[in-house]
Amino acid sequence: MIIDLISFLKKATVVVGIVLLLFACQNQKKQTYSAAERTQETKRLNHFFETIFQEMLLRNPEYESYVGGKKNYNQWTDRSDEHARQEMEITKANLAQLHQNFNYDALDAQGQLSYKMFRYNAEEEINNFKYRFHNYLENQMSGLHSDLPAFLINIHQIANEPDARAYIARLSKVNTLFDQHLQNLKIREEKGIIPPQFVFPMMLDDCRNLLKGQPFDSSNTPSPLLNDFTGKINALDSVDVATKDALIQDARQALLTSVKPAYHKLMAYFTALAAKAPVEGGAWQFPEAADFYKTALRSTTTTNLTADQIHAIGLQEVARIQREMRSIMRQVNFKNDSLPAFYEFMRTDKQFYYPTTEAGKKAYLDQATKIINTMKGRLNELFITKPQADIVVKAVEPFREKSAAGAFYEQPSLDGKRPGRYYVNLFTLGDQPIYQMESLAYHEGIPGHHMQIAIAQELQGLPKFRTLGGNTAYVEGWALYAELVPKEIGFYQDPYSDFGRLANEIFRACRLVIDTGIHQKKWTRQQALNYFIRNCPNPENDLRKEVERYIVWPSQATGYKIGMLKIVELRERAKKELGTKFDLREFHDVVLTYGAVPLNILEENVNSWIKQKQSGRVNTPI
Numbered sequence: 001m002i003i004d005l006i007s008f009l010k011k012a013t014v015v016v017g018i019v020l021l022l023f024a025c026q027n028q029k030k031q032t033y034s035a036a037e038r039t040q041e042t043k044r045l046n047h048f049f050e051t052i053f054q055e056m057l058l059r060n061p062e063y064e065s066y067v068g069g070k071k072n073y074n075q076w077t078d079r080s081d082e083h084a085r086q087e088m089e090i091t092k093a094n095l096a097q098l099h100q101n102f103n104y105d106a107l108d109a110q111g112q113l114s115y116k117m118f119r120y121n122a123e124e125e126i127n128n129f130k131y132r133f134h135n136y137l138e139n140q141m142s143g144l145h146s147d148l149p150a151f152l153i154n155i156h157q158i159a160n161e162p163d164a165r166a167y168i169a170r171l172s173k174v175n176t177l178f179d180q181h182l183q184n185l186k187i188r189e190e191k192g193i194i195p196p197q198f199v200f201p202m203m204l205d206d207c208r209n210l211l212k213g214q215p216f217d218s219s220n221t222p223s224p225l226l227n228d229f230t231g232k233i234n235a236l237d238s239v240d241v242a243t244k245d246a247l248i249q250d251a252r253q254a255l256l257t258s259v260k261p262a263y264h265k266l267m268a269y270f271t272a273l274a275a276k277a278p279v280e281g282g283a284w285q286f287p288e289a290a291d292f293y294k295t296a297l298r299s300t301t302t303t304n305l306t307a308d309q310i311h312a313i314g315l316q317e318v319a320r321i322q323r324e325m326r327s328i329m330r331q332v333n334f335k336n337d338s339l340p341a342f343y344e345f346m347r348t349d350k351q352f353y354y355p356t357t358e359a360g361k362k363a364y365l366d367q368a369t370k371i372i373n374t375m376k377g378r379l380n381e382l383f384i385t386k387p388q389a390d391i392v393v394k395a396v397e398p399f400r401e402k403s404a405a406g407a408f409y410e411q412p413s414l415d416g417k418r419p420g421r422y423y424v425n426l427f428t429l430g431d432q433p434i435y436q437m438e439s440l441a442y443h444e445g446i447p448g449h450h451m452q453i454a455i456a457q458e459l460q461g462l463p464k465f466r467t468l469g470g471n472t473a474y475v476e477g478w479a480l481y482a483e484l485v486p487k488e489i490g491f492y493q494d495p496y497s498d499f500g501r502l503a504n505e506i507f508r509a510c511r512l513v514i515d516t517g518i519h520q521k522k523w524t525r526q527q528a529l530n531y532f533i534r535n536c537p538n539p540e541n542d543l544r545k546e547v548e549r550y551i552v553w554p555s556q557a558t559g560y561k562i563g564m565l566k567i568v569e570l571r572e573r574a575k576k577e578l579g580t581k582f583d584l585r586e587f588h589d590v591v592l593t594y595g596a597v598p599l600n601i602l603e604e605n606v607n608s609w610i611k612q613k614q615s616g617r618v619n620t621p622i
Helices: 002-027 035-059 063-066 082-103 109-131 144-154 161-172 174-191 199-210 225-233 241-272 287-302 307-331 339-348 356-378 434-444 448-456 465-467 472-489 496-518 525-536 540-552 556-581 586-590 601-613
Strands: 391-395 407-410 420-424
Touching: 035 063, 035 082, 035 161, 035 465, 035 472, 063 144, 082 109, 082 174, 109 287, 109 465, 109 601, 144 161, 144 174, 144 199, 144 225, 144 241, 161 174, 161 225, 161 241, 161 356, 174 241, 199 241, 225 241, 287 307, 287 472, 287 556, 307 339, 307 496, 307 556, 356 391, 356 420, 356 434, 407 434, 407 448, 420 448, 434 472, 434 496, 434 525, 434 586, 448 472, 448 586, 448 601, 465 525, 472 496, 472 556, 472 601, 496 525, 496 540, 496 556, 525 540, 540 556, 556 601, 586 601
Parallel strands: 391 420
Antiparallel strands: 407 420
16 A cells, blocks of 8 residues: 555656646747847858858868869869868867857748758768768769869969969979879778779870870970960960960979879879779779668768669659650651660661761850750740859860760859850760750750859858759759750750650669669679660760769769659649649749758758748748
């Protein structure tokens, strides 16, 4: 009885405590903040972010140049692992300050989104840091051997003599920079993270191409870097001839004493490493392979989709798109109903390709420019917000065209003086079908990458990590979605061009299958190529280069289709829930005017906009 009484009293005490706690919670007033207080707290938060950004630029001279600034214009970014570790500690400290010094509830809507975005990015960086060596630092797609000359040629602008001397200073430090870079390559070698054999001949060719011409040999042709420097110097009106000659001579000397030995050391390392290289590539060969690839997929897609789920989505999308392709086959009265036969026709019929001649290359560039300019005239139908920065079409430079991607986009400078650039690789025009020109221009140019990236850069009142940042699923998902949108306003009038749109879409759907096939299911390069050839009409050489790209960039290729599918899903949801209130231009504003966000945050933004529209509120921040 005494035991029962004690038990009863204990229970009664707990119940009373709970009741009192609930009563206290019900009577505790939730703190509210005025609009002025929210504005002030957000202003304080943005100042914190701007301070972090400016400090980052001081530690990263190349990125400073990339966004159009000229602080430390004569320096390269530190590539040592010590620097990487220091950066990680800075990230951890910044995240701690965010939590300790700022009140999320007191921020306005944009401030809260910035808070969530910064926290997301920092946590991703911290969680992924242990895998910083889990990549092929040098490969046929990118690496210091090709990125460095591309940076000097395309990013380092020369407007005066100090800019020229900064260029020369960077040339003179290439040898030291490559020594640092080689240390990172050797760490990967020790971990067994070595690119597959097929990569090395292409990298070595790129290096040799850079060292062709003066001052490296006695030919009459300048090397790519000397040609770039000389052209930029001779274009200056503010510098006299004698000074120009002296600067060019200094550049020649730096090329001989720094650039040449740096590349010779790198080439010697590549040659030795090639002997250890595996025949096949793939993340399944890396240490902690399964967890790494899972982490890579999460970072790329900003979802928790597994490799098997992504593989299955890819197979489903390939089947759906092929049904649409068969419809076009019937529309053009193809001789039979064999899709592989139609693919072969599209691959080989000369009507679909310009000749690989100077005239053919000019014709391609002219037509690509025309497509971009035509779309410019229709943007008001699709967008409220449009970029101020212009876009130009350019051919990939000869020194890297053999190994570079078929097409890519380079963002404009922050001040708008350097336009966005849609690069097309014209090395072999047999890899650039005419029927894909429209969709490719829409993807890389407008309404694709240029709209999204340039608009983000020009957003006012947001921290720069939001206007300049990005993730593959959002950035590439938007660009793939942008291939579809023109069809909805009457483009792709030529059925072959519409087939090109579907060809590009199935191309991205196949990526889901092939990337997971290579890195999860241990597909060989030939297995991946065979799947591509069966399911895509692209030229075989183009498909081979793509397979090789996926091998050296685990997970990157999965972001395109996953991102597009999410944007289309959100648009269809908004159409269904809003009915006549749906406005495509407003939807695009919601997607584009908050910067590049993870897909889960994009979904939150769209859902919030839908609720606002349903309640009758318009033009209110999310």
